[in-house]
Amino acid sequence: MIIRNFLIIFLISITSNVYALIEVDITRGNLNPLPLAVSPLSIDENSRSNFEKLLKKENIGSEISNIVENNLRTSGLFNPLDKKAFLQAPEIANLKPRFEDWNLIKAQALITGKVSYIEDKLRVEFRLWDVLAAKEMMALAFTTVPNNWRRVGHIISDKVYERLTGEKGYFDTRIIYVAEEGPKTQRIKKLAIMDQDGANNKFLTLGNELVLTPRFNPTSQMVTYLSYFKNMPRVYLLDIETGTQEVVGDFPGMTFAPRFSPDGKKIIMSFAKDGKSDIYTMNLENRIVEKITNHPSIDTSPSYSPDGKYITFNSDRSGYQQIYVMKNDGSEVKRISFGNGLYGTPVWSPRGDLIAFTKLHKGKFYIGVMRTDGSGERLLTENYYQEAPSWSPNGRVLIFYRETKTNAKGEGFSAKLWSIDLTGYNERQIRTPSDASDPSWSSLLSN
Amino acid sequence: MRLSKIFKNTLLVLTACLVLSACATKKEASIGKIEGQMQGDVYTGTDTVEYLADGVPDRVFFATNESILTTASRETLRAQAAWLRKNPGINVVLEGHADERGTREYNLALGERRANAAKDYLMTYGISSDRITVLSYGKERPVDSGSNPLAWSKNRRSVTVKAN
Numbered sequence: 040m041i042i043r044n045f046l047i048i049f050l051i052s053i054t055s056n057v058y059a060l061i062e063v064d065i066t067r068g069n070l071n072p073l074p075l076a077v078s079p080l081s082i083d084e085n086s087r088s089n090f091e092k093l094l095k096k097e098n099i100g101s102e103i104s105n106i107v108e109n110n111l112r113t114s115g116l117f118n119p120l121d122k123k124a125f126l127q128a129p130e131i132a133n134l135k136p137r138f139e140d141w142n143l144i145k146a147q148a149l150i151t152g153k154v155s156y157i158e159d160k161l162r163v164e165f166r167l168w169d170v171l172a173a174k175e176m177m178a179l180a181f182t183t184v185p186n187n188w189r190r191v192g193h194i195i196s197d198k199v200y201e202r203l204t205g206e207k208g209y210f211d212t213r214i215i216y217v218a219e220e221g222p223k224t225q226r227i228k229k230l231a232i233m234d235q236d237g238a239n240n241k242f243l244t245l246g247n248e249l250v251l252t253p254r255f256n257p258t259s260q261m262v263t264y265l266s267y268f269k270n271m272p273r274v275y276l277l278d279i280e281t282g283t284q285e286v287v288g289d290f291p292g293m294t295f296a297p298r299f300s301p302d303g304k305k306i307i308m309s310f311a312k313d314g315k316s317d318i319y320t321m322n323l324e325n326r327i328v329e330k331i332t333n334h335p336s337i338d339t340s341p342s343y344s345p346d347g348k349y350i351t352f353n354s355d356r357s358g359y360q361q362i363y364v365m366k367n368d369g370s371e372v373k374r375i376s377f378g379n380g381l382y383g384t385p386v387w388s389p390r391g392d393l394i395a396f397t398k399l400h401k402g403k404f405y406i407g408v409m410r411t412d413g414s415g416e417r418l419l420t421e422n423y424y425q426e427a428p429s430w431s432p433n434g435r436v437l438i439f440y441r442e443t444k445t446n447a448k449g450e451g452f453s454a455k456l457w458s459i460d461l462t463g464y465n466e467r468q469i470r471t472p473s474d475a476s477d478p479s480w481s482s483l484l485s486n
Numbered sequence: 487m488r489l490s491k492i493f494k495n496t497l498l499v500l501t502a503c504l505v506l507s508a509c510a511t512k513k514e515a516s517i518g519k520i521e522g523q524m525q526g527d528v529y530t531g532t533d534t535v536e537y538l539a540d541g542v543p544d545r546v547f548f549a550t551n552e553s554i555l556t557t558a559s560r561e562t563l564r565a566q567a568a569w570l571r572k573n574p575g576i577n578v579v580l581e582g583h584a585d586e587r588g589t590r591e592y593n594l595a596l597g598e599r600r601a602n603a604a605k606d607y608l609m610t611y612g613i614s615s616d617r618i619t620v621l622s623y624g625k626e627r628p629v630d631s632g633s634n635p636l637a638w639s640k641n642r643r644s645v646t647v648k649a650n
Contacts, residue, residue, distance in 0.1 A: 249626060270621065292598075293622055295591060309591070314602035315599075339591045339592055340591045340592070353589075355592075360588075384591065399587070426589045426590065427589065445631055
């Protein structure tokens with residue numbers, strides 16, 4: 040299901056960024072998103088009709104451009120301009136933009152391109168132009184199977200984002216989450232997977248048993264999650280492509296809160312027994328189980344640092360739920376959260392410098408970040424109930440879920456996915472076909 | 487046809503009125519009773535309680551973030567232990583739960599800790615651990631879907647369920 044097949048990328052040309060005039064500062068929030076024009080990919084009539092037959096899309100060029108435009112807009116860093124204002128036709132713009140025309144509508148960057156049908160394949164070439172400098176910044180071409188057209192849009196978005204911000208993008212990614220339905224007292228939950236923009240939603244389980252907290256492995260082909268199969272809450276491993284599932288380890292009780300190690304070779308999780316929850320790892324290659332914490336308290340929600348040397352987790356060993364960091368062998372346990380309130384669900388940023396968390400204080404839930412030594416705590420969003428942040432692969436955006444308060448009759452409950460920039464700006468709901476919780480972001484698929 | 491429809495509608499309106507007025511009175515009553523249904527933030531009411539046998543309540547309640555058994559909970563568990571001793575063929579599952587005001591993973595652990603507190607107490611009254619299974623649902627299976635302190639107090643519980 041993770042499609043890596045038939046994707047060939049040609050580098051047509053990439054201009055040195057030393058003299059580029061456009062720079063997007065992604066550390067400062069989206070107060071002034073960069074105005075940019077996404078000219079629809081041009082398409083010849085023969086290709087157009089072939090793709091229409093194949094993909095049931097009238098104009099695949101416009102469809103791909105729409106994906107790019109939507110991605111760039113939702114990043115909050117770019118302001119794609121209204122196509123109605125464009126003066127130059129797509130097929131001409133792609134050859135040589137008339138920069139005065141684009142300047143006139145205040146576009147600082149321009150994306151042009153064309154799509155063609157060549158030997159049953161879809162070929163896209165696109166160019167990124169610096170309008171003020173009147174220069175080409177980048178040109179790339181892709182050839183892929185036609186069914187991959189949405190991914191082409193995501194990859195173009197990632198390339199543009201990377202060229203203009205200097206950081207990797209996060210558009211060619213997927214989200215695994217728990218789809219929810221039914222009354223609050225008897226929720227039905229299924230594992231579901233979708234593209235980062237909500238397209239291609241698929242259910243991976245049927246809803247016969249309660250499932251919780253799915254998380255991708257580093258290559259995004261495996262998922263570890265909690266299932267109540269046969270009323271025994273256990274950590275499972277699922278191969279997305281084959282659908283094969285297996286229990287992780289042979290523990291005499293509940294295992295939960297699983298995550299992969301950064302090399303994908305181990306699963307770290309909690310095992311609850313006799314009122315205590317400790318953290319364990321299981322090596323997936325040799326099946327060796329190691330006990331990492333040993334304390335009468337509740338130790339859970341473990342997450343590795345990206346280099347695998349440290350683990351952050353939450354524990355109530357101080358009397359209340361707080362965040363700790365330790366070495367990967369369980370030594371040198373240090374508490375890092377000291378603010379007012381309870382702290383849970385720590386997740387190490389893929390960049391290594393921050394830990395995102397959930398905080399409960401005076402009846403409100405916050406998503407926040409702190410440095411790995413606990414300093415520099417910053418709360419990004421406050422709500423009635425929200426938790427479980429997961430990082431975008433570039434460490435710039437957090438996705439989490441939010442539940443609503445019910446009314447006096449216990450009605451009005453909902454659970455939705457939301458994302459927010461590390462800056463605290465650009466909070467957005469991510470549309471899902473049903474209620475949703477426990478999102479986990481994949482790695483970049485095209486790397 | 488049309489007449490019957492009109493009749494039906496009238497009936498609907500009538501029942502709606504009845505339901506509404508019933509709700510109104512019930513609401514007043516329950517507001518008056520809230521004080522009496524909680525001690526600190528531990529639920530002391532009986533709304534959600536079912537019975538394993540006559541005089542043997544199936545559940546015990548906890549304070550926020552706590553797994554300590556109250557005096558009332560110990561009484562309930564002693565009744566359960568006596569009933570289990572009288573019925574040696576019955577095994578039980580202790581289902582531990584948390585309210586919605588915590589993170590999912592911590593709540594799973596907390597539910598397990600609560601059910602174990604109940605299990606330990608049953609064991610001190612002579613019930614073999616072989617007859618008891620512990621199962622935590624965390625915040626996944628509330629009995630009351632309300633978002634208020636009373637609803638949360640009903641949801642912080644360990645329920646003893648017959649396993650066979």
